[in-house]
Amino acid sequence: MTQQPYGLMAEFRTPEGLIQAVKAARLAGYTRIDAFSPFPLHEVAQQLGTKTTSIAWIALVAGLTGAAVQYGSQYWMNVIDYPINVGGRPLHSWPTFIPATLIVAILWAGLATLLGLLMILRLPRLHHPVFAVHSFERASQDRFFLCILSDDPLYDEAATRRFLETTAPEIVREVPGCG
Structure with a gap:
């Protein structure tokens, strides 16, 4: 039995590319998305709709x-x-x-x-699935990543991959599931 992936991740070279991709993902109806960047992007935080905690x-x-x-x-x-x-x-x-x-x-x-x-935060979590993605370590240096999680209601691997490829990323990779 194959393991369900955690999601699909697109890698961008510029913050503008990530911002446009997050906006496009929201417009397409994706709700379970996450973004990673080496510095805070206020536009991305607004688009992701980060909620307050209790x-x-x-x-x-x-x-x-x-x-x-x-x-x-x-x-x-x-x-x-x-x-x-x-x-x-x-x-x-x-x-x-x-x-x-x-x-x-x-x-x-x-x-x-x-x-x-x-x-x-569901800690302690010793390993997060995105760490298994090749080149994700550059998220703290000079790359920007958008991840659409597989538990999103609109997630279909082929359709989501096609959507992410329309946002002009460097590459789209599958994030393997954990456990």
Whole structure:
């Protein structure tokens, strides 16, 4: 049984070629596309429609949860579980609870951000399929690549290859699937 490819990748010599190819792919209806370039191309980012992530919300919820857990545990220990009257001070002295609450909130938010990032990006991923494409290492030097993924609803290997060849690339290569 043959393995389904990850997609098809077109290599371009200029950023303008990549920008035009991304625009053409969007106009043709392709939705699962990715672009690689040695420097940021704002036009490509706009065409790809990069979406915002939920990492900020994950950090907020985790930070608030950590703060609530820390404050609640301090309250429980000092007021309910083992109250000690020291010098007539109040048992629930909230200003003394704030530093530890803040530290724990930051800790929980940081850990949740790290774990959320790893899950959203599906890391650790030791190998990405595009690394198997010949000359892809030049994506960090002087070449520009457009990849149409095989899970795109319009993906048909022959038709997608013909489409990519109409965008005037240097070459169109198949990206082998992984796993």
